Amino acid sequence: MNIAHWASAHRRSILFLFSILVIAGMLSIYKIPEGMFPNISFPRISVAVETGDQPAEQMVIDVTRKLEQALRPIPGVQSIRSTTSRGSAETSINFKWGQDMQQVLLQVESAVNQALPSLPAGTTFTVRRMDPTVFPVIGYSLTSDKLTQIQTHDIANQELIPLLSSIDGVAKVKVMGGDTLEYRIDVDPSKLAAYGLAFTDVVQALSATNVLQAVGRIEDHYKLYLTLSDTRLQDLQSIENTVLKSGNNGFIRLADIADIHKDVKPAWLKTSADGKRATFLLVYQQPKSNAVKISHEMEQRLTDFKTKLPASLSISKWYDQSELVVSSSNSVVDSILIGVVLAALILLIFLRNIKITLIALLMVPSALAITALLLYLLGASFNIMTLGGMAAAVGLIIDDGIVMIEHLVRRIREKNSNKVPLDFRLREAAIEFTKPLAGSSAATIIIFIPLAFLSGVTGAFFQALSLTMASALLASFFLAWLAVPLLAEYLLKEKDANEKDTGDRFKNVQEFYRNLMAKLLDKPMWLLVGLIPIMLLGGYSYKQVGSGFMPHMDEGGFILDFVQKPGTSITEGARVVKQIETIIVNNPAVQTYSSRLGGQLGGGITESNQGDMFIKLKPFPRPTIDQVMSEIRNEINARVPGVEIETA
Template identity: 50%
Template sequence: MNLGAWMQRHRRSILFLVALLALTGVATALRLPITLFPKAEFPRVVVGLDAGDRPADQMAMLVTRPVEEALRRIPGVQEVHATTSRGSAEVTLNFDWGANMVELALQVNAAVAQLLPTLPPGTRTEVRRMDPTKLPVIAYSLTSRTQSLVQLHDLAQYKLRPLLASVPGVARVQVQGGAQEEYRITVDPARLAARGLALADVARAVTAANAISATGRLEDHYKLYLVVAVSATTTPEQLRRIVVASSPQGVVHLGDVAEVARGTAPQWIRVTADGEDAVLLNIYQQPGSNSVAIAQGIRQQLAAGHASLPAGVKLANWYDQSELVTASAAGVRDAILIGVLLAALTLLAFLRNWKITLIAVAVVPTVMAATTLLLGLFHMGFNIMTLGGMAAAVGLIIDDAIVMVEQVVRRVREGGAAQFDGRRVIAAALEFVQPLAGSSAATIIIFLPLAFLTGVTGAFFKALSITMASALVISFLVALLAVPILCDRLLAARDAARDEERGLVFPRLRRAYLRLLQRVLARPAWLLLGLLPLVAASWLAYGRVG
């Protein structure tokens, strides 16, 4: 049994399968994650170190160098780069592409945790993997002319941050800027020395006075209660009454040797919005989450809680990654609609048959839906690369449909209404298998190598390559199997009886084209002369490309 007989025998099954793939693709599209960038794991781990106000030379000797030496022992490290400044350092580890970054990040974290007891007291560390989710998906600014920066920071930290962290898909909410209130203790060295005390005594006394400890338990009616002693100080007067030392000569309070006043923690970064000091809320997404859904959830939560904000507080959105994604999706939608419209007008103008036009128009959304299904099977989602690949594939998909429909119609009309039957339609389609396969394969071969690139380029263009190749393969199969069967089912003998030589415009265009083609084929050198200006213009344009 040849392919034509098999297609005629199983035409209902083929159409049902194509329709099922399209419907499943539509259902998959509703569940695919939507992000700005494709899912990629960069082979880089960054270790952040913070040791207060330690000078840069001491920071490099006591913190950066021991961390570097410990991290170099991790298997697979290709390069270690460190940057040290006053009180902080950053160590960057580069690995091979394709390495298991989750496992390597755990090894880096373990190495840093093992080294932490030997570092100066108070040193803080942060280990983070580099991937596209390290950029905020949406960000807001808080400004006010009636509230202080301390109040704005507390509003963002203790009210808005828990509210936004509850949105599904949010990994963390970062608060930047503003001011943090603190109590500043300024010790008088002379009064301290007169009482035979040191700064360490003051530090121990203040630390001991701000503690929460379990002091016992109580039992009552089969219930056990834990007794907790809270000795936290909340006002400057309470701090002044802290006992620094006691002796037979008397008790020394903190107020006897130091001045206590309200203040704010030093800020090394100033954040502004619209020319005013501001507090920023940066929302980060979880890997594989839907950035558009996260942005919608954030806006809904802020709209619900906006009424509870203090008067005079302005909440403004200054960055929204989902807008770029929705704009890319709108571009794909417009490309599909414009392509379908132009293809329909072209077929109606030249073939003058609404059935043929309907067949070609139905191919584009069918192929796009089936491509979306493959994206789901490959654990991919919608992003600027996959959407760009779908937009670029629209023209090629329409081309496959048009050439197959034109081939079938031309062969059917050559035989006329008397010889019209389903076998002639299928035979016309099979006659065009090799040209169609060669055209599709040539395009696929161009994009397929992009899937095997390495580095940052490969991480991004792999999604584009897979999307384009999938769309073209599906387009070839639909054009080969579904289009001829639809032509067989929808076309009738009267469609084959139409005379293409009727009319005033198209016969004249065809005769003019034949005359021009005969002249060019008789003198091929004219064609080469016509190409030279195009080559020269392309060379000049290439030199001007930035």
């Protein structure tokens, strides 16, 4: 018994199995994470160090070089690159592709901790892996006409971070911008000298007074009490009453030699949204999490929590990566629907049978559902590469179904074929077409397999595409090989087999094609003469076509980086940024924007003369993103001197 007869004997079980796989695939669609890019672990670790206001030259000696020496012995290190500025340094360590980056992360943290005692006192550091999740997926701005920047910063830090950090898939929520309250102490040098005190006495007195520490235990009435000494400075009066010196003549308070008042902590970062001072909330996702679900859950929580916030506080979203993911998903759905409709029209025109058309059309959603199931089992996600692969596979899936259906119909409609039972004719036709179908599918799959073995960043991205295409083609092959003939046995009857073909309707086309091929085969050199210019033209065109790592997309927004002259103060920089903001606001295609001076959306060391803006465009219809970027870039170059900009 061959495979066709075995499949026919067990057709109910086979179709039931395919039905289960399709249903499981449809359910898995809601379980697969959605994100902008594939889950890629780049072989790079970043170490950021902060030491206060130490000069850059001293930072290189005391921090950067010592840090590099501590990191170099880690196994697998290929290169180390550092950037140093006043009070901060950032070191990037590149490793070999394929290393376990989670283990490497622990090794880097251990090496930095071992080097920490040799670094200046008060040094702090952060270690992070460089992957797509190091960039925020959602950005909110907090603005108010009545609240101060101190109040908006406190609301973001004390209320919104705990609220949003507990959402499943959120790695962290970071506050950027705003002001922090502090108490400013202006010491009078003459009064200090008159009392015989030094500035260090003031520092020591404040440090010794502002402490919280355990002082011991007390047992009383069969109970144990843990005691604490809390002398922390809570308000302005407690700071003023800090004792600097005491003796027989009384004591000297801080208020006797200094002026103390509330102030704002000096900040080298200014943030704004739509021309207003703003505090930003940046949301970072965990690896393999679902950006779309995070966005929906975050919107729901903020909506429910708004009643507990001041009425004058406005929370606006200026960046949401999930919008592009949703747009890509909708594009895939559109391409599937268009492909199905066109395939249905073609099949109806050539085969003139609704049941035959239905069999072929069932191939597309079934194959894509099984593909989604395979992606779920393999731990993949929906992103621009996997969704693009599914969209590209639609045509190949339809092709497999059409060629199998066409062969089955052609065989059962042949002359004298009605003498043989219909189910036998279908089985024989399926057996005949097994080798061509298998060869065609295998050849196509083999084309995509090498993409999975590419190295570097290119390989990391194209592995997702290769995996998706291979999964879709495998699902398509088994559906066309087994499900289509079995469905034909169920749905097709003798009257379908006895219907006339459409050959007469295309007799003129067939006759023209027959005459053309006869002439070309009679004189094949003419065909070669015609192909050579086409090949040469193709080679020339290949050299003229531009290239890039990622396809160009209109994401509905772009980043504008700007750099002013070195040494520009934060105040002067803010004045220049206002000029740039005026140009952006007046562009009719701009919906909203956010601005950072002295900081960047992606983090990293940034000087006070640098910054960036994220500009979100209005929905279509509007000019393309390239046109908007060109307009804004040209206008800034013409109207704002002394600033270099770059858009991406």
